[in-house]
Amino acid sequence: CRRQWDNITCWPEAEVGEVVVRPCPKYFRFLTTFLGNVTRNCTSQGWTDVYPAPYALACGYDSNSTPGEEQTAFYGTVKTGYTIGHTLSLIALTAAMIILCLFRKLHCTRNYIHMHLFMSFIMRAIAVFIKDVILFESGESEHCFVSS
Known part of the structure; x- marks a missing residue:
């Protein structure tokens, strides 16, 4: 899989079958104290979708919670x-x-x-x-x- 920018995170080049884990973007620190990781798999068809999706869920932001x-x-x-x-x-x-x-x-x-x-x-x-x-x-x- 080729290097890819998905407008939030830069994903490096990866071999087929490789799982790439990236930390949540730093600007989520303004919205939540919990910062998780996002994962993508490299398959023969290309990159899979981000897991867990969407980014907000993976990085701990809950729009229904009261603001901290x-x-x-x-x-x-x-x-x-x-x-x-x-x-x-x-x-x-x-x-x-x-x-x-x-x-x-x-x-x-x-x-x-x-x-x-x-x-x-x-x-x-x-x-x-x-x-x-x-x-x-x-x-x-x-x-x-x-x-x-």
Whole structure:
């Protein structure tokens, strides 16, 4: 069997009949404390499917379980990261819009197109902030019981 990338794990070359065991990808550590292994067999028809399948089951992630402290902290960090990113973007785009609107010499078709593009990004950032206020109004970031 040839070397193969299945978009999650890289499987090395193997002989027919060989069983290859790979550890779960490291990013599953953000979602679960248990990290198992995944296995594939090399047959004359090529690689078999991953066992146990799917990856989430093999690596200990259970979508029905309540989120642990690591998972809650991870999602909180992601939320903080994209909030900071959208805030910086909103500030920079607003400054650019003010500059392009105030200086008459900068008025041309190309800049009008950019101004429309900037406005779409500004509205996108505002929509993200509104969504966060509505979904996470109770401060509870792991479930959406309040709004749903």
